[in-house]
Amino acid sequence: MSAIPTLIRSLCAASAMLLTAHTAVLAHASLEQTKASANGSYKAVIKIGHGCEQTATTRLTVSIPDGVIAVKPMPKAGWTLATQTKAYAKPYDYYHSTLTEGVREITWAGGNLPDAHYDEFTFQAFIAKDVPADTRLYFPVVQSCEKGRHDWVEIPAANQNPHDLKSPAPSLLVVAAQGSASQTVAAGGLVVTATRSRVTPAGAPVAGGYLTITNGGQRPDRLVSASVEIADHTEIHEMATKDGVMTMRTLPDGLVIKPGETVEFKPGSFHLMFLKPKRPLVEGEVLKGQLVFEKAGPVSVDFKVEGMGGNRAAPPAGAGGGHAGHVH
């Protein structure tokens, strides 16, 4: 055998490997849209690019993960449609109602999708409001053919590269809803949202930090302290009206958030006080910060700096003025 065919063969082997790696991704059962926002509807389109052992696909079953609710499959001409309704892991808010059960499995059967052809299987769904951003939702698919089947059901372990899986389940990444503030989930079911601050004039002695903390867990936790990169130090404050006078006080022990409770840190109420900011805060910038909880421990958060118009409940002019006579 001459050297040239060998060279060609090894080149081909190399490109075939690349091709395999590439087409393998295309050939998997996959979702057309791989990102969706929580608290929004989602049209799931499962793409089937080939059969099994070169034979036609005759049946497809998809399982619906927790957090994906109000599922309605789309019928397909030539296929019979069946669904299984089961209880959800927990009740979910859905518009003005609460859903406790719904379609958890869909089967399209009796059709014939030749190996050489491509088709799509569609259902409408809603991603529940409380599915945290960065959650990956898996939709295991079992594809049955005239001969053989593919179980697209593998879910990567915590430290596993999803590309190492031979038959990965189609998946979807839940992203933060557009235009909404970031959401941070901490241990014990704490959810921190809407972390923000406000622009300050040059030389301002303080800046406010605002956020919402929901304790979705079973145990109380306590916000012990907070810090932000631009401030000398940060205190937890409460503003309240006493005898018709607005007063502010430091909460040296922090603030307990009971199970099921949502605490809003906002102007005129609880807030974080960033003391001696190193520079004026500019609208649109993001301040790196940290919250420390007694049980959940330290949690990194980003405070987005908003314009003064952003908070209607703002205290009267000179947010700093409210603090001028305020002894910490």
Ligand SMILES: [Cu+2]
């Ligand atoms: Cu204050």
